[in-house]
Amino acid sequence: xxxxxxxxxxxxxxxxxxxxxxxxxxxxxxxxxxxxxxxxxxxxxxxxxxxxxxxxxxxxxxxxxxxxxxxxxxxxxxxxxxxxxxxxxxxxxxxxxxxxxxxxxxxxxxxxxxxxxxxxxxxxxxxxxxxxxxxxxxxxxxxxxxxxxxxxxxxxxxxxxxxxxxxxxxxxxxxxxxxxxxxxxxxxxxxxxxxxxxxxxxxxxxxxxxxxxxxxxxxxxxxxxxxxxxxxxxxxxxxxxxxxxxxxxxxxxxxxxxxxxxxxxxxxxxxxxxxxxxxxxxxxxxxxxxxxxxxxxxxx
Amino acid sequence: xxxxxxxxxxxxxxxxxxxxxxxxxxxxxxxxxxxxxxxxxxxxxxxxxxxxxxxxxxxxxxxxxxxxxxxxxxxxxxxxxxxxxxxxxxxxxxxxxxxxxxxxxxxxxxxxxxxxxxxxxxxxxxxxxxxxxxxxxxxxxxxxxxxxxxxxxxxxxxxxxxxxxxxxxxxxxxxxxxxxxxxxxxxxxxxxxxxxxxxxxxxxxxxxxxxxxxxxxxxxxxxxxxxxxxxxxxxxxxxxxxxxxxxxxxxxxxxxxxxxxxxxxxxxxxxxxxxxxxxxxxxxxxxxxxxxxxxxxxxxxxxxxxxxxxxxxxxxxxxxxxxxxxxxxxxxxxxxxxxxxxxxxxxxxxxxxxxxxxxxxxxxxxx
Numbered sequence: 198x199x200x201x202x203x204x205x206x207x208x209x210x211x212x213x214x215x216x217x218x219x220x221x222x223x224x225x226x227x228x229x230x231x232x233x234x235x236x237x238x239x240x241x242x243x244x245x246x247x248x249x250x251x252x253x254x255x256x257x258x259x260x261x262x263x264x265x266x267x268x269x270x271x272x273x274x275x276x277x278x279x280x281x282x283x284x285x286x287x288x289x290x291x292x293x294x295x296x297x298x299x300x301x302x303x304x305x306x307x308x309x310x311x312x313x314x315x316x317x318x319x320x321x322x323x324x325x326x327x328x329x330x331x332x333x334x335x336x337x338x339x340x341x342x343x344x345x346x347x348x349x350x351x352x353x354x355x356x357x358x359x360x361x362x363x364x365x366x367x368x369x370x371x372x373x374x375x376x377x378x379x380x381x382x383x384x385x386x387x388x389x390x391x392x393x394x395x396x397x398x399x400x401x402x403x404x405x406x407x408x409x410x411x412x413x414x415x416x417x418x419x420x421x422x423x424x425x426x427x428x429x430x431x432x433x434x435x436x437x438x439x440x441x442x443x444x445x446x447x448x449x450x451x452x453x454x455x456x457x458x459x460x461x462x463x464x465x466x467x468x469x470x471x472x473x474x475x476x477x478x479x480x481x482x483x484x485x486x487x488x489x490x491x492x493x494x495x496x497x
Numbered sequence: 498x499x500x501x502x503x504x505x506x507x508x509x510x511x512x513x514x515x516x517x518x519x520x521x522x523x524x525x526x527x528x529x530x531x532x533x534x535x536x537x538x539x540x541x542x543x544x545x546x547x548x549x550x551x552x553x554x555x556x557x558x559x560x561x562x563x564x565x566x567x568x569x570x571x572x573x574x575x576x577x578x579x580x581x582x583x584x585x586x587x588x589x590x591x592x593x594x595x596x597x598x599x600x601x602x603x604x605x606x607x608x609x610x611x612x613x614x615x616x617x618x619x620x621x622x623x624x625x626x627x628x629x630x631x632x633x634x635x636x637x638x639x640x641x642x643x644x645x646x647x648x649x650x651x652x653x654x655x656x657x658x659x660x661x662x663x664x665x666x667x668x669x670x671x672x673x674x675x676x677x678x679x680x681x682x683x684x685x686x687x688x689x690x691x692x693x694x695x696x697x698x699x700x701x702x703x704x705x706x707x708x709x710x711x712x713x714x715x716x717x718x719x720x721x722x723x724x725x726x727x728x729x730x731x732x733x734x735x736x737x738x739x740x741x742x743x744x745x746x747x748x749x750x751x752x753x754x755x756x757x758x759x760x761x762x763x764x765x766x767x768x769x770x771x772x773x774x775x776x777x778x779x780x781x782x783x784x785x786x787x788x789x790x791x792x793x794x795x796x797x798x799x800x801x802x803x804x805x806x807x808x809x810x811x812x813x814x815x816x817x818x819x820x821x822x823x824x825x826x827x828x829x830x831x832x833x834x835x836x837x838x839x840x841x842x843x844x845x846x847x848x849x850x851x852x853x854x855x856x857x858x859x860x861x862x863x864x
Binding site for chain 2: 384
């Protein structure tokens with residue numbers, strides 16, 4: 198039998214070179230979706246294969262990797278991807294945002310401000326912001342080429358006419374570097390302002406749809422809106438029940454079947470850091486909460 | 498009162514351990530071997546090799562065992578392994594005309610040079626469950642005869658000699674071979690990439706699309722010109738030695754559909770082609786593929802594109818079961834961050850509805 202043998206970070210070097218070329222092109226044209234020859238990865242499409250390929254292509258032996266899903270380091274898919282790289286690349290992993298050189302994420306941007314030298318890799322399900330308005334790739338590529346974004350503005354306007362608000366709560370479209378309209382992946386719109394003028398490099402990988410795009414450091418990212426209906430980030434109006442933060446995005450946790458619920462930070466590293474610094478919310482830390490295991494060690 | 502809502506590392510490990518246990522089933526029942534899967538579930542192996550795009554019976558059998566018989570999961574395992582394999586180049590085109598035919602039927606001619614050869618087929622069996630097969634059944638030895646020495650030329654070649662069917666377009670000999678697993682796909686796509694996409698495509702999807710053309714959604718009047726199954730040799734042109742060297746042989750099924758004709762004031766009318774090819778014995782797959790291939794040639798043949806099967810963006814973007822299953826099943830992943838965002842918006846809209854219409858607050862449990 199042909200016993201499988203795998204390269205550093207799983208992908209072979211030719212594939213990594215191909216992905217790096219796509220990444221460089223993406224950085225050169227902020228917000229533009231670069232087609233790339235996405236590979237079949239050992240995890241399913243729709244579960245982060247684009248992000249995983251980007252991470253595999255940029256990871257070096259000295260990197261320190263953090264993986265989050267829904268803001269948390271200990272959600273199942275984040276654990277699975279972190280273990281994948283710990284196993285195939287042997288890189289050190291961490292849950293601390295400020296210690297990580299590469300952060301792969303699904304659906305959130307960490308609360309802690311990212312710094313120069315850090316790379317945020319987004320997992321993207323549908324990279325095309327115009328897809329739900331126009332299903333054809335041939336059409337949407339033409340619309341991007343001509344910067345013909347009227348359809349998107351009409352959609353946002355129709356939301357206002359129907360609901361009184363722009364009814365897009367996540368994957369809220371942005372314009373990058375005053376040129377391309379871009380899908381920020383399904384992050385809540387609360388996170389949109391963090392993309393603007395960010396010191397870190399932001400890379401977006403869509404494996405099934407075979408697209409890579411990027412926001413270089415310190416690039417202007419504007420959420421689409423209207424003068425009389427300005428963009429406003431949504432946040433549930435409560436402090437975190439665990440750490441008391443009043444500026445973080447919150448998960449709603451249903452605690453019983455009688456309407457009981459609590460709100461806690463979705464960014465677990467941020468929340469735990471604040472608790473360690475002595476901040477407390479209305480409830481003490483969870484007694485049954487499973488601690489993310491010792492992730493600081495390498496070769497996990 | 499904070500219940501652990503987030504899965505831990507240990508939970509995953511235990512789930513996978515339980516999966517391995519469930520895969521093994523009752524430990525008093527003997528374990529199935531790769532040889533048994535390859536020999537006795539051969540058509541399953543053929544399908545996994547075809548849609549997995551990797552000709553290796555042993556690995557396909559392993560994938561089927563590992564996937565507990567879930568075909569798409571097995572295809573996925575093979576694909577993920579294939580993606581890591583280095584490429585040395587492309588083989589010479591295989592010559593299906595020189596196939597060592599095990600089965601070969603044509604529905605367009607009563608008899609053809611080389612004859613109609615039924616071979617191993619479910620066709621004409623009565624679909625009655627056979628209790629004999631439940632255990633210990635030893636089938637009769639197959640009937641044998643002298644090996645025929647007559648050639649078995651392809652039916653489409655016979656039609657082609659008289660110009661009754663369009664010539665099969667030949668690529669320039671040194672033109673690069675399109676490969677959608679190595680280059681990102683762009684639309685409109687050429688036929689080589691379309692055929693590659695269909696060859697890797699889900700059998701059920703292609704069956705439904707092909708079927709829809711028969712029911713009027715992009716009708717193209719097909720005849721099964723020929724279906725053949727057998728062994729062909731694979732050769733690789735080695736630069737170092739300057740000639741093609743044999744790599745071995747593989748089993749293939751090929752279907753050539755003969756479809757309604759085209760023609761114009763300047764061009765004599767002739768039949769058109771639809772083509773299907775798969776590893777192993779996969780007649781349903783190759784026939785469906787040939788129907789869909791012909792439907793997708795609508796643009797090239799100047800036909801109006803109206804039906805789903807004629808729409809290459811629709812067909813090619815949705816034919817791949819590994820992509821499809823991944824994205825459908827990703828809905829199992831947590832979405833509470835984006836759901837929370839929607840929930841917030843919905844509550845706000847409902848609140849505004851209450852205020853605008855001056856009605857009783859809408860029912861929502863106390864917080």
